[in-house]
Amino acid sequence: MTNKVLELIQSKKFHDARMVLLEMNPVDIAEVFEEMDPESSVMLFRLLPKELAAETFAYMTAEVQESLLTALTDTELRPLLDSQFMDDTVDMLEEMPANVVRRVLKLSDPDTRSLINRLLQYEEGSAGSMMTTEYVALKQGMTIRQAFDYLKKNAVDSETLYTCYVTDQNRVLEGVITVREMMLADYGAQVGDVMEEKPISVPTSASDEEVGQIFQKYDMLALPVVDGENRLVGIITVDDAVDVIQEANTEDFEKMAALEPSETPYLKTSAFTHARKRVVWLLFLMLSGIVTGQIISHYEEAFAAIPLLVSFIPMLMDTGGNCGSQSSTLIIRGMALDEIKPRDILKVIWKECRVSMLVGAVLAPVNIIWIWIRYHSLPIALTVGVSMFVTIFIAKMMGCLLPMFAKRCKLDPAIMASPLITTVVDACSVFVYFNVALWIMHI
C-alpha cells in the first residue's frame, strides 16, 4: 500500500493517492507521510477529509508535524489543533522549536492556552506530563439515565468515556464508574450508589515506571491523576500506558548496554548523536579495564614463569562477566516488575549463593578435567578450577548486590548491569586467579 501511494505521488497523481489513503488506517497513513518529501506531504494532507487529517496528524513524528505546522495556514491549522487531545498537543509541543510553539499557542483560545502552558510545566516522564484533561466527570446525585445522556453529549470531546470519574463541587475525586457498571445498573439508580469508592489514583509527580506498573497490576483502561488535595486534574489512558511501558523498557535495555537513553528511533538518530551517546560509558569502562591490566602487570613474574597461565584469562573473565550479568539482569528486571523488593535482599543473596555453588560445581570440574587432560598439569588445572569457582561466586554476588544497592541509593538499578559488573568482576577474577596460582604452585 505504502509503495503504491508513493509511486502515485511521484507521478503527481495526488487524487489517486488520496483514494488509496482513504482506505487505510490513520496509523498507517501517518507512516506513508514519513516517506514523502515535505511539499508532497503538505499537498496530500490538504486533500484528506478534515477528521481523518486530524487523526493522522496525531500519529505523525515530530519532524513531519513540524513541516505541516509551518506550511499550513492559520485557518487550516485551527480545526486540526482543536480536534487534537490535550496530551497529544502537549507531547507535540515538547518536541517543537519555539516559533512553532508560539504559533500554536497564538491560535488556541485563552483557556486552552493557559492549560497547555500548565501541562508543559510538568516534568517530562511524570504522570502530569502524560495525562490528558479530556475526561468525563459525573456527580454522585445523577441518575444512570442522566449520566448516559451526559456521556452521549460529551462523547466527542473526551479521550475515553468507558471509565467516568465522580467528583464533588471542588473537583475532589470521590469515585469511579465504568460504562459496563452503568449498563448493568437500573436507569433510575444513582451514580453515587453504583460507583466504586476510593479509586486507585496517582499524583501528578508519579513516574512513568509507577504508572506502567499500576496499569499492569490492576488491568485498568484509565488511571486518574490527582493533585495534592486529591482533586482530579487529568487521566492517563491505557494506550498511552502501553507506550510508556515500552519506553521504560527501551530505556532499561539501553542503560543495561552502557548506552545513554535516546528518545528517537535508531534510524532517525544521526551517527554523531549515536557516537556521543556511547562514548562516555565506553571511556569510563575502558579506564576500569586499565585497572585490570595493572593487576595483571603486577603478576608479570608469575606468567613469565608459566606463560600458559595467560591463556586462561579470557575464559575466566568472560565466564565471570556472563555470570554477573545473568544475576544482575534477573534482579534488575525483577525490581522493574516489582517482583523483587528491597526487603527481599537476604532471600536474593541466599538464592544467588546456592546458584553460584551449583553453577561452580559444574564449570570448575569441567575445567579441571580438560586442562588436566590437555596440558598434563594438575596444579594448573586446579588453579583454573578453583579460580573459576571463586570468580563465579564473586560475580553472582556483585550481580545481585550492586543493583539492589543502587535501588537503595535511589539510583536506577539498570546502570548496574552487565558492562559495569563485567569490568568490576574482571579485576576481581584476575586478582583471584594469580593469587590462587601463587598459592597452589608456590611460584
Added chain:
Amino acid sequence: MTNKVLELIQSKKFHDARMVLLEMNPVDIAEVFEEMDPESSVMLFRLLPKELAAETFAYMTAEVQESLLTALTDTELRPLLDSQFMDDTVDMLEEMPANVVRRVLKLSDPDTRSLINRLLQYEEGSAGSMMTTEYVALKQGMTIRQAFDYLKKNAVDSETLYTCYVTDQNRVLEGVITVREMMLADYGAQVGDVMEEKPISVPTSASDEEVGQIFQKYDMLALPVVDGENRLVGIITVDDAVDVIQEANTEDFEKMAALEPSETPYLKTSAFTHARKRVVWLLFLMLSGIVTGQIISHYEEAFAAIPLLVSFIPMLMDTGGNCGSQSSTLIIRGMALDEIKPRDILKVIWKECRVSMLVGAVLAPVNIIWIWIRYHSLPIALTVGVSMFVTIFIAKMMGCLLPMFAKRCKLDPAIMASPLITTVVDACSVFVYFNVALWIMHI
C-alpha cells in the same frame, strides 16, 4: 494492609481479617493469599462474598489456585469456574496437574468443556491461546437501540463490551463498532452503517510479539482473532496485551543475558532451576573463551618478549565487548519494536560504520597518549591504539550484523546479544592485537 490481615489470621480472627479484605482491591487481596498457609487461605476464601472471591481467584498465582481447587467442594467450585472468563480458565489449566484439570473439566457443562479442550490445543504464546471467547457479536441489520439493549443483556458475560464485533450468519468478521461510536450515532441508525469495515485482526497462529506490536501501534482496546476463513473465534483484550508485552520484554532481557527464559518470578524459582537455566549458556560461552585463550597461546613468544603487552588485553576485550553489545542492543530492540526492518540492513551498516569511526577516533588517541606518557614507548602505544580502532570497528559490525542475520534465519535476534558477541569479539580483538604488535614492533 497485608500485614494487618496476616496478623489477624495468625491470631485466628478470620472475621476481622475478612472485614479488612472487603475494603481492598481483588488484585491486592490475591497478593495477601500468596502469603498465607494453605489452610488459612481456604478458610478465608470461603468467607469472601461470591463475586469478590471469583474476581480475586483470577489474580492468584497457580500455586494458590491449585490449593484452592483441591480443597473446595464441587458446589463451591462450580460458581467460581462459571464466573471466570474463558482465557483465564485456560491459562490456569495450563499450569495445573492432570488430576485438577480433569476435575475442572468434569464440573464444566459439555459446551464449555469442548471449548476449553479446543483452546488448550493452541500453542502457548499464540493468539489462539491468549484470546477469550466472551465477546459481543452484533449483526449489521440491528439498530443502535437494539444493539444497546443486546449489550445491556449480555454485559455480564463478555470480557469487554466497549468494542463490539459485527459478524454474518457464518460468524465471518464484517466490522467493528465501539460503544463510543454507538453513543455518537442516532438510536435509529443501523449497526452496518455506523461500523468500521475491514477491522484489523490476527490469525490464531499470530505470535505474542506480533499481538503486542499491533496493540502498541494501533492503540486498540481489543483485537479480534480469526480463523483461516476469517471467522471470528475470539478476542484479545488490552489488559492481556500489556501482560504479553511485558513477558516478551522479559524474555528478551533474559535471552540477551545468556539465560534460558523462565516464566516464574525470580523468588519463586528454585536455586536448582535457576542454575539449570544458566549453566548451558555459560558452558557454551566458556568454550568460546577457550578459543580466545588458544589464540593468545599462539603468540606466547610475543608476550614473552614484551610482557607489558598482556596487560592491555582486558581493556581491549572489554571495550570490544561493550561496543558490540551497544550496537546489538540497539538493533535487537529496534527490530523488536519494528523500527528496524530487515530491508534497512545497508542503512544500519553504514550508520554503524560511521559511529565506529567516530568512537574509534576518540578512544584510540586517548590510549595512544596515556600509554606513551606512562610507558614511554610509542610502538606499544600505537599497537594498542590501532588495535583498539580495528576492534571497535569489528565489534560494531558484528553487533549489527549478527542480530539481523539471526532475524533473516528466523531465529530470535535476542540470542545474538552481548554475551555471544563479546566472546566472538574477544577472539577477534586478541588476534588483531597480536598481529598489529608483530607488524609494528617486528617481534
